[in-house]
Amino acid sequence: MDSLDLLKKLVSFDSVFPRESELAHYLAEELKKFGFSVELQKWGENRYNVLATRGTKGKPILLYGHMDTVPAYGYDIVGRNPQTIVEKDGKLYGLGAYDMKAGIAAILKSVEETKGNDRAIKIMFVSDEEADSTGAYEVSKTDFFKDVDVAIATEISDVHDLNEKTRAITLGRRGRIQYEIKVPGKSFHAARLEHGISAVTEASKLAIELEKMNAQLPKHPKLSHGSQHVRKFYSESLSLSIPDEAIILLDRHLVPPETIESARLEIEKMINDLYKKGIMKEADGKRATISVKKRYVPYMTPYTTPENNPHVEQLAKTIEKKLGSKANFNYGMSVADENLIAMQGIPVISYGPIGEGEHSNNEWVSKKSYLELIEVLKSFLSS
Numbered sequence: 001m002d003s004l005d006l007l008k009k010l011v012s013f014d015s016v017f018p019r020e021s022e023l024a025h026y027l028a029e030e031l032k033k034f035g036f037s038v039e040l041q042k043w044g045e046n047r048y049n050v051l052a053t054r055g056t057k058g059k060p061i062l063l064y065g066h067m068d069t070v071p072a073y074g075y076d077i078v079g080r081n082p083q084t085i086v087e088k089d090g091k092l093y094g095l096g097a098y099d100m101k102a103g104i105a106a107i108l109k110s111v112e113e114t115k116g117n118d119r120a121i122k123i124m125f126v127s128d129e130e131a132d133s134t135g136a137y138e139v140s141k142t143d144f145f146k147d148v149d150v151a152i153a154t155e156i157s158d159v160h161d162l163n164e165k166t167r168a169i170t171l172g173r174r175g176r177i178q179y180e181i182k183v184p185g186k187s188f189h190a191a192r193l194e195h196g197i198s199a200v201t202e203a204s205k206l207a208i209e210l211e212k213m214n215a216q217l218p219k220h221p222k223l224s225h226g227s228q229h230v231r232k233f234y235s236e237s238l239s240l241s242i243p244d245e246a247i248i249l250l251d252r253h254l255v256p257p258e259t260i261e262s263a264r265l266e267i268e269k270m271i272n273d274l275y276k277k278g279i280m281k282e283a284d285g286k287r288a289t290i291s292v293k294k295r296y297v298p299y300m301t302p303y304t305t306p307e308n309n310p311h312v313e314q315l316a317k318t319i320e321k322k323l324g325s326k327a328n329f330n331y332g333m334s335v336a337d338e339n340l341i342a343m344q345g346i347p348v349i350s351y352g353p354i355g356e357g358e359h360s361n362n363e364w365v366s367k368k369s370y371l372e373l374i375e376v377l378k379s380f381l382s383s
Contacts, residue, residue, distance in 0.1 A: 003105065003109050003370070003380055006108060007085065007097065009026075009106045010104060011084070012083050013026065013083070013099055015069055015126055016068065016069050017070075017127065017128070017130050017131045018044070018047055018068075018128070018131075020067045021047070021298045022234075023067050024040060024048040024049070024050050024067060025040065027108070027125050028052075028073050031050065031123060032274070034054070036053060036111070036123065037053050037116055038051070039051045040099060041138065041142070044134070047128065047134075047135070047339050049126045049138065049139055049252065050123070050124070050126075051122075051123070051124055052122065052124075052145055053123075054121050055117065055119050056118055056122050057119050057120055058120050058149070059120065059124045059147050060121060060148050060149060061119070061120070061122070061149060061151075061152060062123075062151040062152040063107045063124070063152050063153075063154070063337070064123075064124050064125075064126075064151055064155075065100055065104040065107055065124075065125050065155070066071050066125070066126050066127070066129030066130070066136075066155075066337060067125050067127055067154070068124065068128060068130050068131070069096035069099070070130050073359065073361055077361060078361050078362070081360075085097060087367065088156055089162060090371070091355075091364040091365070092364060092367050094363065094364075095363060096155055097363055097365045098356070098357065098358055098365040099155075099355075099358040099359070099363065100154065100156055102154075102352070102353045102365040102373070103153075103154030103373070105374075106153070106373040107123060107377065109374045110377035110381060111381070113378055114378055114381050115201055117382055119382070122226075124144070127339060130296065132296070132336075133297050133300070133340055134296065134297055137296075137298070137340060138342060141378070144347075145334050145344045145346060148344075149156055149311070150309070150346065150349060151338070151342075151347070151349070152315075152349065152350075152351065152380070153348060153349070154352045154377075155339075156172070156331050156352045156358060157350065158170070158330065158331075158332050159330040166251050166325055166326055166328050167319050167327050168327075168328055168330050169316065169319075169330070169349060170314065170329075170331065170350035171305040171306075171312065171329050171331060171352070172303055172304035172331040172332065173223075173300075173303060173331065173338060173339050174223050174224075174253040174254060174332065174334060175253065175254035175299070175301040175303075175335060175336040175339060176253055176299060176300050176336065177251075177254060177260045177292065178231075178249060178252070178293040178295075178299070179249075179250045179260050179267065179291065180247060180248070180249055180290070180293045181248040181250060181267075181289070181290045182246075182247055183202050183206060183246045183247070183248065183288040184199060184245060184283040184287070184288065184290050185243055185244045185245060185246065185283050186244060186283040186284060187237075187241050187244040188241065191240070198242050198243055199235055199243045199244055199281045200235045200246050203248055205274070205279060206248065206274065206280065206288060209270065209279075210228060210250060211230065213228065219255070222257070222304055223255040223304065224255070224331070226255050226258060226263070228253070229250070229251055230248055231249050232248070234249075249268070253333070254302050255302055258302075259301075260292060264290055264291075264292065265363070267290055268290050271288050271290065289361040298343070300335040300339035300340060300343070301339065301343055303338075303343070303348065305342075305347045309347050309349075312347075312349055315351060315380055318376055319351075322372070322376050322379055323376070351373075353369040353370045353372075353373050354367060354369035
C-alpha cells in the first residue's frame with residue numbers, strides 16, 4: 001500500500017475515543033508483517049494499546065502515536081464524511097488526518113521500509129490521548145519503557161510554518177493540574193438576604209481574582225508562563241434559600257519550577273489574603289478550601305528535553321540534510337501523552353507533519369510534509 005492510500009485507510013477507521021479497537025487490531029496486524037513482536041494491551045472494555053518491539057542493536061528508540069480522535073465536530077455543517085480524505089491544493093482534509101493519523105502512518109511506512117535494519121525499536125500506539133491519557137498511563141504501569149533511550153512522537157506542534165520553509169521540533173510541554181475549590185456561604189431565607197451570605201457571590205469574587213493571577217504567574221525561558229482559568233462553576237439551592245456552597249473547578253498549566261503543591265499553596269495564600277482584606281466574607285468562621293481534584297491518571301508535570309541531546313542534534317541534522325530546511329525548536333503550551341512518557345525519565349522529542357484545523361471540521365495535513373516525515377524517520381532510524 002502506498003503512503004497516501006495508507007493514510008486514507010487509517011482515516012477511514014472511526015477511532016473517536018473510546019472507539020479505537022478496530023484501528024488497534026489493524027495496526028497490530030500491520031506491524032507483525034514488518035517483523036515486530038506485538039502485544040495488544042487491553043486496559044478497559046474494548047480499549048487497547050498496541051505495543052511492538054523489533055531489533056536488537058542498541059538501546060531501543062520508542063516511536064509514539066495516539067490512535068484516537070476527537071468527535072466529528074461540525075462535519076455535518078460542511079457536508080463532508082469525516083472518515084474520507086479529501087485532497088485539495090496539496091492539503092489532505094479529514095478527521096484525524098493531522099491529529100494524528102498522518103504521524104501514525106509515517107511511523108508505519110518508516111518501519112516497513114527499514115525492515116532489514118536491526119536497530120532496536122519499540123512502537124507504542126495508544127488510545128484515550130484526547131480524553132484522560134489513560135492508555136499511556138496503563139503502559140507506564142508495565143516494563144515497556146525499560147531501557148528506552150529516547151522517545152520520538154510524531155505528534156502535531158503548537159507552532160506551524162504553513163509555508164513549509166522550516167520544520168518544528170518540540171522539546172517540552174507545560175504541565176497541568178485541576179483544583180477543586182469549595183466556597184462556603186451561609187444559608188437563610190432568600191426573602192431576608194441580609195441574614196445570609198451567598199456562596200455564589202463569594203465564589204464569583206474569587207473566580208475573578210483567580211483569573212487576575214495570570215499576570216503574576218511564574219515565567220520559564222522555554223515554556224512561557226503558567227496560566228489558569230475557571231472551567232466550571234457550580235452552585236444551587238434546593239429551596240428558596242441562599243446557596244450555602246459553591247464549587248469552582250480551576251484548570252492550571254504549570255511551568256518549572258512549579259509543582260502541584262507549590263501552585264496549590266500559592267492559590268491558598270491568595271484566598272486567605274482576600275478574607276484578610278475583607279473582599280470575601282467568612283461564613284460562620286469557615287473559609288474557601290482548595291484541593292487537588294482526584295482522578296485515576298496522574299496529572300502531567302512539565303518537561304523539557306535539552307537541545308544538545310544527541311538524538312535532538314541527529315534529528316535536526318537529518319531534517320536539514322533530507323529536506324534542506326532548518327529545524328527550529330519550540331515548546332508545547334499544553335499537555336499530551338508525551339508528558340507522561342517524560343515522567344518515566346525518558347527524553348522526548350516531538351516531530352510531526354505540518355497542518356492546521358485540529359479539533360475542527362477544517363482539519364488538514366500537508367501532503368508534502370507527511371511524505372517528507374516518512375523520509376526523515378527512515379533516515380533517522382537508519383543513522
